[in-house]
Amino acid sequence: MFLYGDSGNGKSSLVNAGLLPRALELGFSPVRVRVQPRAGEELVIEQIAATDAGNELLPCVLASDSDGEGARIVLSIDEFEQRVRAAAELHQPLIVFDQFEEILTLFDDAAEPRRALVEMVVGLLREPLAVKFLFAFREDYLGRVKQLLAAQPQLVDQALRLGPPAAQSLETIIRGPFERFPGHYERQLDGPLIRRLGAALAERFGSGEVSLSEVQTVCLRLWQAPDPDALLAAKGVQGLLEDELGEALDAFTPDLRAAAIALLSEMVTAAGTRNVVSAEDLRQRVREDNADIPVALLDEALDRLERDSKLVRRERRRDLYLYEITSEFLVPWISHRREELRLVQERRRERRRLRIVASIAVAVAVAAAIVAAVVLGQRAEAQRQASNATSLALAASSIEPLQTRPEVSLALAFEAYRERARPEASGAVVRALLAARRSGLRGVLAADAGPVSAVAFSPDSKTIASAGEDGTVRLWNATTRKPIGRLTGHRGFVSDVAFSPDNKTIASAGEDGTVRLWNATTRKPIGRLTGHRGFVSD
Incomplete structure (x- = not known):
């Protein structure tokens, strides 16, 4: 029999929850089989769980004492055929070829193993x-599967197409497990909640196809929640789906999570649609904007996204592995994270650019010093020339950020004047001061701590708090502009900071998904708010 339908239409659920239990009642011995392109190991028997917890397996009529323990049995084509014939003499095996399209996607058209597999099945x-x-296979492979099994044309008449359910059936789908198995579940979703959820899902899918994977994710999160009504009201369907994604990535280390987000970003087009990309193209695209992410880390992140989180689907076509996200609901979350990643990359590029400018200035100064020493042969003259060159380079560097970053321009100009009080340095200072005045700049707080992401004044205007990418919150005297304290504890950069109206508490939000509270007087931590899935901002 053929069972086919689009990905996500519930083929696996129908087999696991419907067909296999019924087959057992009728006396059949089900065996789940997958194929793989390995010589002598072409068939993999995946033993079937007998309980929801998966800690017990159904007896497998194709297993033998030589297989040892484990949920997978790997066989050659000949071994598989022999075991099926032997089992058929004592039992009624039901051989379930799950994801049968893999016989097309994993093997070349002219490959001998594929021909041998088809001949064995037809025989x-x-x-x-x-x-x-x-x-069981995806509908888009129906035509090619028919060609493979043309020797058994009667299979075409023994086929079931599994289409997507209608939006009107959503409430029935949600209620089904509770009505069919009364008393089986410790708690249930009540009628009013099911009606609200059904309406929200129907509005989400509109006249399009219902995604059962999304329905399953939302229902499971609500069923597991202590207060599902409040959770649905607070999060909505999209929020629940995004929480699922955030939790999947929370299991990754920070470096692996950054690599995963960069990869996911390339699987969504600029127009907000899914993008099918080969593994090699994914690596190349990510590395173009994130050269600091090692290829090995990208490969690990890609493997974890496909194997563990199930956020990404992989498909082999000829000699290429193609990747795509598993559901459209991931697109808004990925687009948001891509924008966050873009801002972080811009800040990194700006830091690199300033470092390059400074390096050039130093190189010019050193080169001028060497040239002066060689030409004049006098150390004092060489030092003077080097100082002049450094002053000129710093003064020149202060021009570019004059309109956009007057504080940077002012710092470079003062440094040029300190190095050598040349007319060019004096002019740079005057220009920077005028630009700073026009911009409203009243002072510069410097701490050699990298970029600052947010600043807040205390309600009494006596203290300034700055949040930085170094993971700290720094406190300053607003009058003297001197540092007076430093709050540490965030993992990753701090994105925002604020004072309470009574001036007693400071709140900071960070990349680590937490909001931390601090006593503004003692500067000690007094609380930590968790629950966000990733980056927290204002």
């Missing part, structure tokens, strides 16, 4: 054995 089908076969 078993033609004989009057007490064996049933179920071939």
Whole structure:
């Protein structure tokens, strides 16, 4: 029998929750099988869980004592055929070829293993054995699967197409488990909640196809919540789905999470649609904007996204592995994270650019000193020339950020004047001061701590708090502009900071997904708010 339908339409759920239990009642012995392109190991028997917890397995009629323990049995084509024939003499095997399209996607058209696999299956089908076969696959491979099994044309009439459910059936789908198995679940979703959820999901899908994977994710999160009504009201359907994504990535280390977000960003187009990309193209695109992410880390992140988080689907076509996100609901979250990543990259590029400018200035100064020493042969003259060159380079560097970053321009100009009081340095200071005055700049707080992401004044105007990418909050005397304290504890950069109206508490938000509270007087931590899935901002 053929069972086919689009990805996400519930083929696996129908097999696991419907067909396999019914087959057991009828006396069949189900066996789940996958194929793989390995010589002598072409078939993998995945033993079937007997309980929801998965800690018990159904007896497998194709297993032997030589297989050892484990949920997977790997066989060659000949070994598989022999075991099926032997099992058919004592049992009624039901062979479920899950994801049968892999016989097309994992093997080349002219590959000998694929031809041998098809001949073996057709040979078993033609004989009057007490064996049933179920071939489950994606609908877009229907035509090519028919060609493979053209020797058994009757299969075309023994097919079931599983289409997406209608939006009107959503409430029935949600209520189904509770009505069919009364008393099986410790708690249930009540009627009013199911109606609100059904309406919210129907509005989400509109006239388009219902995504059962999204319905399943939302229902499971609500069923597990202590107060599902409040959770649905607070998060909505999209929020619940994004929480699922955030939790999946929270299991990654910070470096691996950054690599995963960069990869996911390349699987969404600028127009906000899913993008199918090869593994090599993914690596190349990410490395163009994130050269500091090692290729090995990208490969690990890609493997974890596909294997553990199930956020990404991988498909082999000929000699390429293609990747795409598993659901459209990921697109808004990925787009938001991509924008955050872009801002971080811009800040990094700006830091690199300033370092390059400073390096050039130093190189010019050193080169001028060497040239002066060689030409004049006098150390004092060489030092003077080097100082002049450094002053000129710093003064010149202060021009570019004059309009956009007057504080940077002012710092460079003062440094040029300190190095050598040349007319060019004096002019740079005057220009920077005028630009700073026009911009409203009244002072510069410097701490050699990297970029600052947010600043807040205390309600009494006596203290300034600055949040930085170094993971700290720094406190300053607003009058003297001197540092008076430093709050540490965030993992990753601090994105925002604020004072309470009574001037007693400081709140800071960070990349680590937490909001931290501090006593403004003692500067000690007094609380930590968790629950966000990733970056927290204002």
